[in-house]
Amino acid sequence: RIASALAAPRTVALLRTRVRGVPRVRLAWTSGGHHRALAWATARALVARTSAIVNDPRAAPLRVEVAPEARGTLVIVPEVRPDPRFAYRVRDVPAASHPTIAAALARLGGVRPDDVVWDPFVGSGLELVERARLGPFRRLCGSDLDPRALAAARENLAAAGISNAELLLDHACRAHPPGVTLILTNPPMGRRVARDGSLGALLEQFVRHAATVLVPGGRWVWLSPLDRRTERFARAAGLTVEAGPHVDIGGFTARIQVLRRPGA
Known part of the structure; x- marks a missing residue:
């Protein structure tokens, strides 16, 4: 019965929406335990019924939770494993970027071989790592x-094989x-750092300063926790502003902004 339920067209169609290629699944019993004989019997029965699903007890990206007596509901759960893509993150600090966010910001910034890249709130250094991985740069x-x-940041950069970044206090x-x-x-x-109400003033001061640091033709990609205010500050400083999507940052939202200084 378990194999028949797994091989059903509706189940196969659902599994295919969660992975690329042929879905690989691992059986997990709701009552606990291994139930090896039942697992083997179910795997053989599944092979006999379909080639559209593969039973993979060691490295399947999907876990199927089911009662050994084949009653109730099949529950499909994605297996969450550390992503080797971000294995360079060996150290972290409070309020630092998640590597997927750092990667997204770097891609929005694009690559120029003459890039001089600055992260003024460098934290654990992930934005610098992700930009370096995209292509050539000057500094x-x-x-x-x-x-x-x-x-x-120094440890994460070293773990990523980047030895030529400058880190300033x-x-x-x-x-x-x-x-x-x-x-x-x-x-x-x-909500994480500036709990005294000074965040808006800090961001206004920073936007005005950063607009003078950025060369004509330069670009700036960040997450703004006060996007309407920072857009206003940026336009007043002579920058153009492109509003991106809102991003959930652990229970509150910030907005991606792409700013540019007109010029060469």
Whole structure:
């Protein structure tokens, strides 16, 4: 009965929406235990019924939870494993970017071989890692007020095989690396860091400062926790603003913004 339920066209169609190629599944018993004899019998019966699903008890991306007595409902659960793509993240700091967000920001920023990349709130360094992985650049620079963040960034960059990034202990509103063509950053988020109501003032000061750091023709990609205010600040500083999607950041939202300084 279990094999028949798995081989049913509706089940196969559902499984195919969750993976690429032929779905591979692993049986898991709701009552616990291995039930090896039943598992083998179910696997043989599944092979006899269909080639559209493969039983893979070791590395299947989907787990099928079912009662050994074949009653109730089949529950399909994606297996969540660490992504080897982000194995370089060996250190973390509070409020740092998730690597998938860092990767998305880097891709939106694009690649120019003459890029001088600055992350003014470098945190654990993931935006710099992801930009370096995309293609050639001239310089990578990150700054932060927290020595622990710089230490974490240094370790993550080293784990990713990047040895030529510059990490500076400096305030985002004072640091002024020369020739910056691309700013990639995930700034402090209000509910996590700036709990005293000063976040808006910090972001306004930073936007005005960063607009002077960015060279003509430069671009800037970030997550803004106060997107309407930062858009207003950016336009007042002479930047163009392209609004991207909202992103859920652990229970509240920020918005991706792509800013550019007109010019060469």
